[in-house]
Amino acid sequence: xxxxxxxxxxxxxxxxxxxxxxxxxxxxxxxxxxxxxxxxxxxxxxxxxxxxxxxxxxxxxxxxxxxxxxxxxxxxxxxxxxxxxxxxxxxxxxxxxxxxxxxxxxxxxxxxxxxxxxxxxxxxxxxxxxxxxxxxxxxxxxxxxxxxxxxxxxxxxxxxxxxxxxxxxxxxxxxxxxxxxxxxxxxxxxxxxxxxxxxxxxxxxxxxxxxxxxxxxxxxxxxxxxxxxxxxxxxxxxxxxxxxxxxxxxxxxxxxxxxxxxxxxxxxxxxxxxxxxxxxxxxxxxxxxxxxxxxx
Numbered sequence: 001x002x003x004x005x006x007x008x009x010x011x012x013x014x015x016x017x018x019x020x021x022x023x024x025x026x027x028x029x030x031x032x033x034x035x036x037x038x039x040x041x042x043x044x045x046x047x048x049x050x051x052x053x054x055x056x057x058x059x060x061x062x063x064x065x066x067x068x069x070x071x072x073x074x075x076x077x078x079x080x081x082x083x084x085x086x087x088x089x090x091x092x093x094x095x096x097x098x099x100x101x102x103x104x105x106x107x108x109x110x111x112x113x114x115x116x117x118x119x120x121x122x123x124x125x126x127x128x129x130x131x132x133x134x135x136x137x138x139x140x141x142x143x144x145x146x147x148x149x150x151x152x153x154x155x156x157x158x159x160x161x162x163x164x165x166x167x168x169x170x171x172x173x174x175x176x177x178x179x180x181x182x183x184x185x186x187x188x189x190x191x192x193x194x195x196x197x198x199x200x201x202x203x204x205x206x207x208x209x210x211x212x213x214x215x216x217x218x219x220x221x222x223x224x225x226x227x228x229x230x231x232x233x234x235x236x237x238x239x240x241x242x243x244x245x246x247x248x249x250x251x252x253x254x255x256x257x258x259x260x261x262x263x264x265x266x267x268x269x270x271x272x273x274x275x276x277x278x279x280x281x282x283x284x285x286x287x288x289x290x291x292x293x294x295x296x
Contacts, residue, residue: 054081069096155270212268221265
């Protein structure tokens with residue numbers, strides 16, 4: 001199916017132009033002039049992408065984005081606004097936004113940003129990708145039964161001493177196929193993955209976390225992360241990486257998964273978990289599930 005985009009903008013001329021350009025790119029578009037109408041539709045049908053003006057007649061787009069994220073809606077958000085200060089951009093990313101366009105902007109740039117965000121959301125997303133017929137693959141689509149999940153990546157973080165305390169060892173599981181991340185304590189391979197807690201990352205946070213985890217120990221500057229994760233460099237946007245890192249750290253329990261290298265950038269502190277250890281956890285999960293079935 002075509003990627004579905006909701007556009008919330010109170011300027012009629014701008015909204016109509018955005019809709020026209022996106023439809024020319026073969027996206028399915030629904031548009032709204034205020035938050036109330038957008039809210040009613042959004043709670044009924046989640047889009048693949050939300051393009052949201054910040055200053056609307058019946059509310060603030062940043063506040064609405066917080067409401068969307070509280071409802072665990074994962075659709076990426078691109079903000080449109082006349083406010084281009086760094087503090088405003090950072091606020092947009094802190095509330096769960098994935099990109100930020102300052103008015104006036106070119107429609108070509110908007111389309112490029114839309115395409116980039118959808119590609120980050122799903123590797124085969126967008127009107128010309130997916131299953132070869134312009135469709136968007138379903139999120140969380142599982143591998144066929146009996147096949148190995150080669151998209152599952154596991155990392156452990158050894159005991160970390162912070163002052164007088166020691167942060168217990170931890171594990172994270174990153175499933176690049178279903179876009180799921182789980183984390184929890186690690187007890188020398190004895191902890192079943194059933195006990196891990198799933199954490200929701202925005203598409204932008206997911207991309208930063210994934211890039212760092214695929215290069216353990218390597219230091220990346222803000223500029224390198226911005227270019228590698230989002231495909232562009234723009235003056236004043238480097239600090240948004242700090243916001244994404246802060247959000248990721250909080251969602252992973254501030255255990256030290258991502259380290260700051262002063263004067264250089266950031267690096268991933270986890271260590272890839274050997275496949276044998278991951279298989280042992282999977283077998284333990286399976287045994288527990290089978291035992292639970294027998295007890296019923």
